[in-house]
Amino acid sequence: MANYTKRDEVAVIELNNPPVNALSFEVRSGLQNALKSAIDDQDVKCIVIHGKGKNFSAGADIKEFGAGTKQQKPWITDACRLADESSKPVVAAIAGTALGGGLEVALFCHYRIGTPSCRVGFPEVQIGILPGAGGTQRLPRLIGVNSSIDMITSGRHVMAEEAMKLGILDKIVTEDIIEEGVKFAKSVVGLDLAHRILKNRKIEAVSPKVFDDEISRVKKKYKGYIAPLFCLKAIQASVQLPYDASMEQELQLFQHLVGSNQAKAQQYAFFAERTSARWQLPTGANSQNASPLPVKTAGVIGAGTMGAGIALCLITSGIPTVLVEQDQKFLEKGIKTMEGDLRGSVALKKMTAEQAKKAMLILKPSVNFEDLHDVDLVIEAVYENLALKKEIFAKLDKICQPQTILCTNTSSLDIDMIAEATKRMDKVVGTHFFAPAYIMKLQENVYGKNTSAETVATVMALGRRIRKVPVLVGTCESFAANRMLHPYVTEALYLVEEGASPYEVDQVLEDFGMPMGMFRVSDLSGLDIGYKVRREAAKRQGIDLTLGTRFVNGERVCLLADVLVEKGRLGIKSGKGWYNYGSPGKKEAIPDPEVLDIIEEHCRKFGIKKQKISSQEILERMQLALINEGFRILEEGIVSKPEDIDVIWIYGFGWPKYMGGPMFYANEMKLKNVYRKICDFHQKYPFSIHWTPSKLLARLSETDLPISNWTSLINSNSKL
Numbered sequence: 015m016a017n018y019t020k021r022d023e024v025a026v027i028e029l030n031n032p033p034v035n036a037l038s039f040e041v042r043s044g045l046q047n048a049l050k051s052a053i054d055d056q057d058v059k060c061i062v063i064h065g066k067g068k069n070f071s072a073g074a075d076i077k078e079f080g081a082g083t084k085q086q087k088p089w090i091t092d093a094c095r096l097a098d099e100s101s102k103p104v105v106a107a108i109a110g111t112a113l114g115g116g117l118e119v120a121l122f123c124h125y126r127i128g129t130p131s132c133r134v135g136f137p138e139v140q141i142g143i144l145p146g147a148g149g150t151q152r153l154p155r156l157i158g159v160n161s162s163i164d165m166i167t168s169g170r171h172v173m174a175e176e177a178m179k180l181g182i183l184d185k186i187v188t189e190d191i192i193e194e195g196v197k198f199a200k201s202v203v204g205l206d207l208a209h210r211i212l213k214n215r216k217i218e219a220v221s222p223k224v225f226d227d228e229i230s231r232v233k234k235k236y237k238g239y240i241a242p243l244f245c246l247k248a249i250q251a252s253v254q255l256p257y258d259a260s261m262e263q264e265l266q267l268f269q270h271l272v273g274s275n276q277a278k279a280q281q282y283a284f285f286a287e288r289t290s291a292r293w294q295l296p297t298g299a300n301s302q303n304a305s306p307l308p309v310k311t312a313g314v315i316g317a318g319t320m321g322a323g324i325a326l327c328l329i330t331s332g333i334p335t336v337l338v339e340q341d342q343k344f345l346e347k348g349i350k351t352m353e354g355d356l357r358g359s360v361a362l363k364k365m366t367a368e369q370a371k372k373a374m375l376i377l378k379p380s381v382n383f384e385d386l387h388d389v390d391l392v393i394e395a396v397y398e399n400l401a402l403k404k405e406i407f408a409k410l411d412k413i414c415q416p417q418t419i420l421c422t423n424t425s426s427l428d429i430d431m432i433a434e435a436t437k438r439m440d441k442v443v444g445t446h447f448f449a450p451a452y453i454m455k456l457q458e459n460v461y462g463k464n465t466s467a468e469t470v471a472t473v474m475a476l477g478r479r480i481r482k483v484p485v486l487v488g489t490c491e492s493f494a495a496n497r498m499l500h501p502y503v504t505e506a507l508y509l510v511e512e513g514a515s516p517y518e519v520d521q522v523l524e525d526f527g528m529p530m531g532m533f534r535v536s537d538l539s540g541l542d543i544g545y546k547v548r549r550e551a552a553k554r555q556g557i558d559l560t561l562g563t564r565f566v567n568g569e570r571v572c573l574l575a576d577v578l579v580e581k582g583r584l585g586i587k588s589g590k591g592w593y594n595y596g597s598p599g600k601k602e603a604i605p606d607p608e609v610l611d612i613i614e615e616h617c618r619k620f621g622i623k624k625q626k627i628s629s630q631e632i633l634e635r636m637q638l639a640l641i642n643e644g645f646r647i648l649e650e651g652i653v654s655k656p657e658d659i660d661v662i663w664i665y666g667f668g669w670p671k672y673m674g675g676p677m678f679y680a681n682e683m684k685l686k687n688v689y690r691k692i693c694d695f696h697q698k699y700p701f702s703i704h705w706t707p708s709k710l711l712a713r714l715s716e717t718d719l720p721i722s723n724w725t726s727l728i729n730s731n732s733k734l
């Protein structure tokens with residue numbers, strides 16, 4: 015709703031819908047009524063609109079866009095039209111965020127003032143829609159077409175200082191926002207308002223080429239997403255048509271998007287991320303009843319690929335960090351990497367040179383573990399070797415304060431075994447970052463059997479603070495993310511043995527929306543890593559793994575990647591892998607006939623008959639294999655809700671948000687179809703354990719319940 019009060023001759027309208035003042039039906043109606051009262055009241059000379067609490071408004075209530083629900087009138091435009099027509103100045107007083115419809119309300123006002131920390135933006139593209147309450151028409155009239163295209167197609171938040179430069183804000187104020195709003199409104203009473211009404215402003219002439227170029231840019235940058243292209247169409251209408259006609263055009267484009275599958279998936283992803291933040295442990299402890307410990311300083315051990323990236327995340331978030339290496343040479347190498355990454359961020363305008371310099375000032379490089387004596391939390395990122403990690407944790411246990419939390423970035427080792435090396439098993443936890451750690455958003459936090467709720471709360475809070483998306487998972491072989499990757503990768507190799515080329519497989523995945531096909535990703539990570547992992551696992555299990563091995567414990571294996579490794583094809587690092595890169599380190603992936611010959615020879619050797627495999631089969635086998643594993647992970651309680659899995663795939667592996675995530679994708683396919691197809695593959699490929707259908711999937715497929723109901727069903731039926 016909206017509260018209406020008066021301060022002398024100033025009407026103060028407060029948007030009131032905690033926590034973010036989303037513009038629900040009640041708020042829109044309240045705003046419309048309040049504006050009417052203020053305009054009708056002879057004593058009122060000017061009007062201030064502000065938001066109750068920390069935010070002005072986060073825009074339309076996204077839940078109202080849900081399938082089948084119609085936006086009830088008044089819409090934002092109906093509520094705000096009165097401001098346009100008012101002869102009394104209307105001032106938006108912005109604290110916190112004014113996003114989407116929230117900014118649209120502010121653009122109906124004659125003036126906008128904001129606090130130094132306020133942010134404005136049109137993040138609609140991120141939820142698959144466009145600013146449908148005049149945003150695409152009014153912003154270009156205020157800040158010009160080019161800046162509007164940037165803001166609206168990227169969805170980025172603009173800080174107060176930039177908003178002031180662009181002309182979105184008229185003033186930045188430092189005192190109480192309501193007092194300042196009242197003062198400002200009084201100061202503009204009597205001034206001519208004609209030029210302040212945005213719909214009356216002339217729009218600059220722009221050549222159609224600008225839009226042609228932008229369409230190409232957006233298609234490349236936001237590959238597969240339709241909303242940014244619709245935003246461009248709406249902005250182009252603002253240039254080509256009179257205001258009323260282009261508003262009509264904006265509405266039509268909005269209506270098309272709001273009913274699209276992409277919007278449904280992206281809005282699901284928005285709420286999935288927030289649902290995933292609400293973690294819980296099997297003990298019942300959860301994000302509501304556990305409190306994080308403060309992390310004022312941190313330590314990182316190992317300045318290699320991962321450690322350097324993790325340390326960067328910490329220092330660029332303002333956390334003073336001690337970075338410890340085994341010797342000066344490794345330390346210097348890590349610091350060079352960090353400095354290079356910071357230069358990259360500055361070049362991309364993600365931070366200023368000043369901010370980069372400031373970040374490096376709070377890094378303390380060291381080759382002495384004793385320097386970790388006073389830090390609040392340590393993240394270990396040394397080689398993947400259990401004995402080494404145990405040795406380091408035992409050492410840390412002695413050096414660090416009793417309350418210090420000890421985290422490991424292991425990608426596969428047992429958290430409990432590492433914790434056993436300490437006398438503080440409750441304070442040991444996995445914080446599994448993804449490469450490149452400075453860029454990838456996922457932080458897979460892994461609890462062991464003794465990890466306390468306080469420790470979990472601390473690493474979940476730390477994840478948000480360092481701009482990651484943290485997800486909580488339990489311990490199992492490879493944890494949740496990489497465990498799901500296993501059947502996906504395995505199926506890709508089987509497909510290649512059976513007749514698809516690696517390039518066809520990659521094309522199908524990239525057409526689906528994955529940023530890179532599986533084989534290109536393997537080349538990027540290095541084929542030798544999997545090679546070593548497979549050999550070490552085989553050694554542990556007493557298995558003699560050779561290039562001639564076809565079955566292990568009754569399960570089919572395909573060691574084609576190892577054939578490439580033994581021919582010196584390690585991926586990008588050696589200039590050749592599944593693709594040819596010309597020379598080591600080059601990124602352009604060129605399909606290589608030599609690889610096709612290697613595959614041919616491999617198949618001949620094992621008498622494998624090759625056949626034509628359709629794109630649909632490639633996609634189904636790869637996606638359904640990982641989806642089945644996802645249901646098993648859910649069934650075993652490794653994650654507590656399907657949203658966790660979708661967040662992992664979106665932020666860890668680049669699953670396109672417009673496809674919602676693998677669990678959402680399964681939901682859209684209907685579980686009974688998913689289950690039937692998995693059963694068919696199980697029958698056809700009995701030697702692949704990953705096709706054994708998940709019991710949870712079998713049970714859920716009988717119910718036909720949507721994804722939003724799965725968690726309560728799982729929790730209410732322990733037999734699942």
Ligand SMILES: CC(C)(COP(=O)(O)OP(=O)(O)OC[C@H]1O[C@@H](n2cnc3c(N)ncnc32)[C@H](O)[C@@H]1OP(=O)(O)O)[C@@H](O)C(=O)NCCC(=O)NCCSC(=O)CC(=O)CCCCCCCCCCCCC(=O)O
Binds near residue numbers: 077084144289
């Ligand atoms: C605001 C934030 C930056 C705050 O972040 P933070 O503090 O980290 O808190 P969060 O955990 O993110 O959020 C707290 C809590 O709030 C919930 N929430 C946040 N924003 C919204 C929202 N906009 N709506 C609903 N709920 C919201 C969030 O989920 C959390 O709750 P929890 O899930 O229970 O934990 C951050 O939250 C943020 O970035 N928010 C999103 C901002 C955003 O995307 N805004 C744009 C919204 S869309 C919009 O404004 C659309 C428009 O421009 C105009 C619409 C025009 C309508 C025209 C009508 C025409 C109708 C035609 C017919 C249609 C036919 C049909 O309907 O079928």
Ligand SMILES: NC(=O)C1=CN([C@@H]2O[C@H](COP(=O)(O)OP(=O)(O)OC[C@H]3O[C@@H](n4cnc5c(N)ncnc54)[C@H](O)[C@@H]3O)[C@@H](O)[C@H]2O)C=CC1
Binds near residue numbers: 316341344423426448
């Ligand atoms: N590389 C990747 O893509 C990912 C790796 N991981 C995990 O992160 C950890 C680190 O992996 P990478 O960074 O790739 O390894 P890396 O080999 O690039 O770096 C390891 C660093 O640890 C240092 N180190 C070794 N022993 C040390 C000691 N006793 N004291 C201080 N420093 C020591 C080494 O000098 C080296 O710089 C491993 O557990 C790995 O499984 C997790 C996710 C992704």
